[in-house]
Amino acid sequence: MRIRPSGAAPAVGAVLAVGAVLAACAAPAPPSAAPPTLVLGELTGAIAKAAGSDVAPGYRFPTAFPSTPTSAQVWRVPGTALDTDAVVRLARALHLEPAVREHAHGWVVSSSAGELRVRADTGEWVYTRADRLSCPPRMLDVDQADPLEGTVGCAVASPVTPGATPPPPTPAPADATARELATPVIDVVRTLGGGILAGTPVVERYDDTAAVRFRPTVDGWPTLGLDTTVDVDARGIRDAAGWLAAPTAGARYPLRSAAQAARDLSTLPQPAIACPLVGAPEPMPPGPCRTQPPTITAVRLGLLLAWDQSGSLPRPILVPAWFFATDAGSEPIPIVAVDPRYLGEKTAAGSPAPSGSAVPPVPPSPNGPPDDAPPQPASSDGSPQPAPSEGTSRADTAPTK
Numbered sequence: 001m002r003i004r005p006s007g008a009a010p011a012v013g014a015v016l017a018v019g020a021v022l023a024a025c026a027a028p029a030p031p032s033a034a035p036p037t038l039v040l041g042e043l044t045g046a047i048a049k050a051a052g053s054d055v056a057p058g059y060r061f062p063t064a065f066p067s068t069p070t071s072a073q074v075w076r077v078p079g080t081a082l083d084t085d086a087v088v089r090l091a092r093a094l095h096l097e098p099a100v101r102e103h104a105h106g107w108v109v110s111s112s113a114g115e116l117r118v119r120a121d122t123g124e125w126v127y128t129r130a131d132r133l134s135c136p137p138r139m140l141d142v143d144q145a146d147p148l149e150g151t152v153g154c155a156v157a158s159p160v161t162p163g164a165t166p167p168p169p170t171p172a173p174a175d176a177t178a179r180e181l182a183t184p185v186i187d188v189v190r191t192l193g194g195g196i197l198a199g200t201p202v203v204e205r206y207d208d209t210a211a212v213r214f215r216p217t218v219d220g221w222p223t224l225g226l227d228t229t230v231d232v233d234a235r236g237i238r239d240a241a242g243w244l245a246a247p248t249a250g251a252r253y254p255l256r257s258a259a260q261a262a263r264d265l266s267t268l269p270q271p272a273i274a275c276p277l278v279g280a281p282e283p284m285p286p287g288p289c290r291t292q293p294p295t296i297t298a299v300r301l302g303l304l305l306a307w308d309q310s311g312s313l314p315r316p317i318l319v320p321a322w323f324f325a326t327d328a329g330s331e332p333i334p335i336v337a338v339d340p341r342y343l344g345e346k347t348a349a350g351s352p353a354p355s356g357s358a359v360p361p362v363p364p365s366p367n368g369p370p371d372d373a374p375p376q377p378a379s380s381d382g383s384p385q386p387a388p389s390e391g392t393s394r395a396d397t398a399p400t401k
Contacts, residue, residue: 225305
């Protein structure tokens with residue numbers, strides 16, 4: 001039997017002690033507690049409906065979907081409480097005299113030029129010029145507690161004499177004019193956004209208006225639903241709407257992959273613009289009816305504005321979503337990316353009921369906002385293709401922030 005020298009024991013003990021300290025320092029931090037259940041209303045139901053379905057019919061898919069990131073944060077809107085100072089700044093940008101009247105759940109600024117309404121709890125706002133107040137395109141309620149109730153819109157149908165040619169609309173102002181009028185409004189939104197709202201406004205032209213749209217990124221992530229829109233006609237700013245939001249980062253959630261989220265496309269209605277109705281008594285005249293299934297041209301992760309209904313009242317929230325761009329339109333199709341185990345439904349008692357079994361805590365993810373996925377090839381014969389297994393593409397690479 002080999003006997004250890006008596007002087008070696010302290011040295012070994014010291015090495016073990018130092019090793020234990022180093023191991024403790026190098027050990028990863030324990031994951032945080034599981035994030036709270038999200039209740040997203042109809043969005044949660046769509047995910048549950050598609051969970052057992054196969055690949056969405058009627059779509060052609062790219063050869064590879066992005067496989068990262070695997071977790072992302074939600075963002076609360078607004079992250080900080082609004083006050084009358086924010087309302088005054090927005091009113092002045094809209095050329096209103098800032099005579100602010102406080103209501104139960106927001107503020108109203110009225111003058112001979114028009115009216116501004118702002119919700120205190122959500123940061124949503126709507127402006128209508130005075131000549132359109134008798135029938136505003138959207139009326140934001142600032143007196144009811146539930147922000148989803150009481151919001152209405154109005155439209156006017158002008159009579160047309162059969163066979164008569166309607167007068168041409170007044171031409172929309174030039175892009176430069178529209179941008180000049182909208183810039184002060186968008187600047188207020190940027191400033192109150194706390195420095196994390198970025199992006200370049202674009203001008204969309206219609207018959208008699210030029211709409212300046214500011215669709216911000218939040219901490220580098222693209223968004224849908226958080227737009228600021230300023231409609232400008234020959235008389236100036238006609239209508240405007242948006243969010244006074246300084247979003248704050250919330251809990252981090254694990255994500256399902258883009259390939260898994262693609263199943264939800266089967267739950268969405270398929271547009272059939274200019275296509276003949278099934279069973280129509282008379283054939284439709286020839287038109288631009290699309291008969292080929294749309295092709296998914298790019299996939300990336302972004303933030304979708306939704307309503308979290310886990311509390312007593314719904315609150316706006318930006319949730320991670322996969323944005324599926326198609327060759328059929330300019331707007332991507334958003335599909336919630338949060339793992340369905342972290343989504344619940346509203347119970348009779350008002351508390352969220354988890355949709356799945358107990359879920360583990362979420363480890364931090366090093367992945368940041370990915371670049372736009374480039375268009376991927378689809379089937380040459382135009383037939384719907386099964387969603388591929390998860391792979392890598394340029395959408396997996398996070399830009400340097």
